[in-house]
Amino acid sequence: MEILKGAVAAAKIKEEIDHEMGRLNGYTPRLAIVRVGEKPDDISYERNAIKKMEKLGLLADSYTFPADISDGEFKEQFQKINQDENIDGILLLRPLPKQIREKDIERMIDPGKDLDGISPENIAKVFAGEEDGFAPCTAEAVIEILKAGNISLEGKRMTIVGRSMVVGRPLAMLALKENATVTICHTRTKDLEGTCRNAQILAAAAGKARMLNGSFVGDGAVVIDVGINVDEDGNLCGDVDFASIQDKAAAATPVPGGVGGVTTSVLAKHLVRAALARK
Amino acid sequence: MEILKGAVAAAKIKEEIDHEMGRLNGYTPRLAIVRVGEKPDDISYERNAIKKMEKLGLLADSYTFPADISDGEFKEQFQKINQDENIDGILLLRPLPKQIREKDIERMIDPGKDLDGISPENIAKVFAGEEDGFAPCTAEAVIEILKAGNISLEGKRMTIVGRSMVVGRPLAMLALKENATVTICHTRTKDLEGTCRNAQILAAAAGKARMLNGSFVGDGAVVIDVGINVDEDGNLCGDVDFASIQDKAAAATPVPGGVGGVTTSVLAKHLVRAALARK
Numbered sequence: 158m159e160i161l162k163g164a165v166a167a168a169k170i171k172e173e174i175d176h177e178m179g180r181l182n183g184y185t186p187r188l189a190i191v192r193v194g195e196k197p198d199d200i201s202y203e204r205n206a207i208k209k210m211e212k213l214g215l216l217a218d219s220y221t222f223p224a225d226i227s228d229g230e231f232k233e234q235f236q237k238i239n240q241d242e243n244i245d246g247i248l249l250l251r252p253l254p255k256q257i258r259e260k261d262i263e264r265m266i267d268p269g270k271d272l273d274g275i276s277p278e279n280i281a282k283v284f285a286g287e288e289d290g291f292a293p294c295t296a297e298a299v300i301e302i303l304k305a306g307n308i309s310l311e312g313k314r315m316t317i318v319g320r321s322m323v324v325g326r327p328l329a330m331l332a333l334k335e336n337a338t339v340t341i342c343h344t345r346t347k348d349l350e351g352t353c354r355n356a357q358i359l360a361a362a363a364g365k366a367r368m369l370n371g372s373f374v375g376d377g378a379v380v381i382d383v384g385i386n387v388d389e390d391g392n393l394c395g396d397v398d399f400a401s402i403q404d405k406a407a408a409a410t411p412v413p414g415g416v417g418g419v420t421t422s423v424l425a426k427h428l429v430r431a432a433l434a435r436k
Numbered sequence: 437m438e439i440l441k442g443a444v445a446a447a448k449i450k451e452e453i454d455h456e457m458g459r460l461n462g463y464t465p466r467l468a469i470v471r472v473g474e475k476p477d478d479i480s481y482e483r484n485a486i487k488k489m490e491k492l493g494l495l496a497d498s499y500t501f502p503a504d505i506s507d508g509e510f511k512e513q514f515q516k517i518n519q520d521e522n523i524d525g526i527l528l529l530r531p532l533p534k535q536i537r538e539k540d541i542e543r544m545i546d547p548g549k550d551l552d553g554i555s556p557e558n559i560a561k562v563f564a565g566e567e568d569g570f571a572p573c574t575a576e577a578v579i580e581i582l583k584a585g586n587i588s589l590e591g592k593r594m595t596i597v598g599r600s601m602v603v604g605r606p607l608a609m610l611a612l613k614e615n616a617t618v619t620i621c622h623t624r625t626k627d628l629e630g631t632c633r634n635a636q637i638l639a640a641a642a643g644k645a646r647m648l649n650g651s652f653v654g655d656g657a658v659v660i661d662v663g664i665n666v667d668e669d670g671n672l673c674g675d676v677d678f679a680s681i682q683d684k685a686a687a688a689t690p691v692p693g694g695v696g697g698v699t700t701s702v703l704a705k706h707l708v709r710a711a712l713a714r715k
Contacts, residue, residue, distance in 0.1 A: 281556035
């Protein structure tokens with residue numbers, strides 16, 4: 158089984174970014190990461206994103222707010238960031254605390270700065286298969302990994318486990334754009350095993366540790382594991398039981414070392430694209 | 437094979453509308469149908485829509501413009517309709533002539549009046565499976581026919597042939613909301629026959645006369661035919677070769693007499709909902 162390392166896709170995206178940066182005439186794009194509260198997942202993602210931006214020669218600033226900030230106060234602060242001429246792109250760490258109406262923020266964010274595709278404008282573009290919107294970075298990272306591995310989606314049966322707005326649904330639309338025949342599974346799917354086994358490309362985005370084992374994987378399938386979970390021993394693991402698929406799959410992404418790192422690369426790519434569009 | 441007549445779903449929707457009308461305290465919702473040019477398909481749809489509104493005690497006005505109206509002039513006129521306090525909902529007949537930037541109109545239309553779900557706001561809501569948006573009427577008509585026939589989508593394998601923004605994609609999202617396991621096929625799908633035959637519910641929205649025959653239909657499947665085509669003899673027909681599926685399907689919609697008439701019923705339902713939301 159070939160191991161599809163995220164690093165390969167990340168290196169390819171870096172090349173693209175270096176090329177695009179040449180068109181910015183020395184201007185350095187600036188990312189604003191907006192975080193409310195101190196959730197460890199948010200802090201970890203923020204740290205990784207900042208590290209990636211630095212590595213790629215991009216700027217990133219954190220804007221952090223207390224977990225108990227009021228809806229009105231947060232909106233006021235968010236609008237300032239949104240309208241700041243020096244900021245090219247925004248990453249809002251979600252979910253937000255309950256007192257903040259997240260839906261309002263989705264409608265408020267400038268679609269041109271909305272790097273993770275949370276605004277209705279970008280969602281509609283992804284749904285329609287249009288080129289110029291921003292898709293959620295994790296969904297796009299799956300496509301990038303397949304492309305970096307020279308795995309074509311054209312005419313392939315692709316099954317996606319999970320129907321979230323962050324991965325499952327947008328990934329289905331991105332895969333459709335690549336002409337895959339897409340099946341979307343979820344918790345209510347009957348015969349999940351058979352449906353997954355029928356796939357030539359299987360994307361796991363269910364958020365449940367090692368829920369898919371070898372019997373869910375067809376011979377020679379490509380398996381992309383989007384899950385990032387912590388198992389009972391405190392170890393990081395994916396939605397796929399990696400060891401059990403070795404003799405079935407033709408290729409698979411590991412966790413860690415797979416989709417996760419590519420997500421921040423896509424974020425960087427989106428940032429450069431946003432900066433280019435603004436210039 | 438049971439024939440799923442559109443009239444059954446239409447009657448059920450009429451009941452719902454009559455009930456909702458009671459909450460409007462005598463106010464009669466008003467629809468604006470906007471047509472540019474004299475395409476026979478548009479005129480026929482417009483006539484059917486007006487007839488349906490009249491039958492349901494709703495008001496409908498046509499706003500027609502010459503096929504060669506300029507982009508600027510049309511936008512000005514459209515904005516007037518859009519902002520008219522006496523208009524509760526708008527149906528824009530599409531596609532528009534090429535000189536008009538349709539994308540701009542999609543962004544311009546008041547999402548609260550956008551009965552056929554063409555605005556980014558409504559598209560994003562349908563994509564996310566939210567309740568309060570307007571889905572494209574034809575896609576929703578498919579769900580209404582299944583409901584009227586007491587055919588549950590829960591956990592069922594549903595295959596949709598076609599990936600348009602008017603039917604295929606939104607129907608996939610509406611079916612997902614009903615917990616179907618959804619597969620989207622299209623012109624690039626390999627083994628379309630096998631993929632369709634595997635479905636418990638098959639929706640044909642490819643726009644190609646009688647392209648799906650009995651060998652595309654699994655035993656006991658339910659077949660919903662969204663296609664409205666004219667065959668070589670000038671007769672109206674669907675995407676499904678109706679005669680050939682009689683011994684395979686458990687139930688199917690005819691063309692004409694199936695989805696088509698339900699589409700305008702859904703339009704009427706949306707109009708009443710829009711009026712209620714505005715009051």
